[in-house]
Amino acid sequence: MGLLRAWRRRSLSRLPFPPGWLPYLERYFPFVRNLEPETRERFLEMLKLFVWEKEFISAGGFTLTDEVRVVVAATAVRLVLYLDLSYYDHLREIIIYPDAFRLPDRTGVVLGEAKHWGTVILSWKSVVAGLSNPHDGHSTATHEFAHVLDREDGSFDGTPELRRFSHYAAWTRVMDIHFHQLREGRARERQVLDDYGGVNEAEFFAVATESFFEKPRQMREKTPDLYEELQRFYGCDPLTGRAAASPPTP
Structure with a gap:
């Protein structure tokens, strides 16, 4: 195929x-x-x-x-x-x-x-x-x-196939933190992400992606580590409309 x-x-x-x-x-x-x-x-x-x-x-x-x-x-x-x-x-x-x-x-x-x-x-x-x-x-x-x-990597689990194996540890840590804080109703996450992202990890990634492309300024200000992980995965900076300023780190 x-x-x-x-x-x-x-x-x-x-x-x-x-x-x-x-x-x-x-x-x-x-x-x-x-x-x-x-x-x-x-x-x-x-x-x-x-x-x-x-x-x-x-x-x-x-x-x-x-x-x-x-x-x-x-x-x-x-x-x-x-x-x-x-x-x-x-x-x-x-x-x-x-x-x-x-x-x-x-x-x-x-x-x-x-x-x-x-x-x-x-x-x-x-x-x-x-x-x-x-x-x-x-x-x-x-x-x-x-x-x-x-x-694409086999399951709806909130973690797509990342660019490098070394990226998974930081991705898992950052996503887990903000997922649980959203579920707890923390103000910082709720200013950036829709509550539906608290349903499960897969919905969190989808909701975070929506905000990354549509509310990049708020995400970078309120949850900069989440913004950085999504920027590294997608390879772009929605604030500038161009490729990320620096290449993905090893």
Whole structure:
């Protein structure tokens, strides 16, 4: 499968980026225009591959359009822009409903769900709502794609596949501290993170990812060690919109 994917990806890479997609990025992702030229090209390359490699499926009477595919894909790619698209290799399909939906294994309505077998389910209304206020720390699509990154190493446990083995000790210590302090209702964590992050370690990582990209200034000020760990993993500094100032430490 790896060889087949690599061959297909090389073939797709030769195809030009569809110019009709650019207005969607301008509308929903203004940060893209401020990326350095080389980084912007990488973003566009990863975006087109994600759109063309993953299967997008409509549900609940929803109509799929290029706008939907591009917006969902751009949200996913933003997380791995300084990592690698391979973090989504086990993601096969994205199912999109027009609004909140119900699932057989869940009570009540749902806005998003990441399944362990390689499926992400999203409410388009919730995706757009998350992008309409990019500084409130709430983005359903970002949350669910963070779960996908978490699952890439085999389980939803709040620890994705880190860059180096030596990073796991600090990651575990910092995440554990802030997870438990959030569960205890500490003011510092609650100013940065949604309470839902206290449900379990997997939800903590997803919620922390939302805040890292949408509330970076607050996170750096209130929980600098948490910000540092996420910065080291994602390889970027959302405050500047660029790669982290220094390379990941050994």
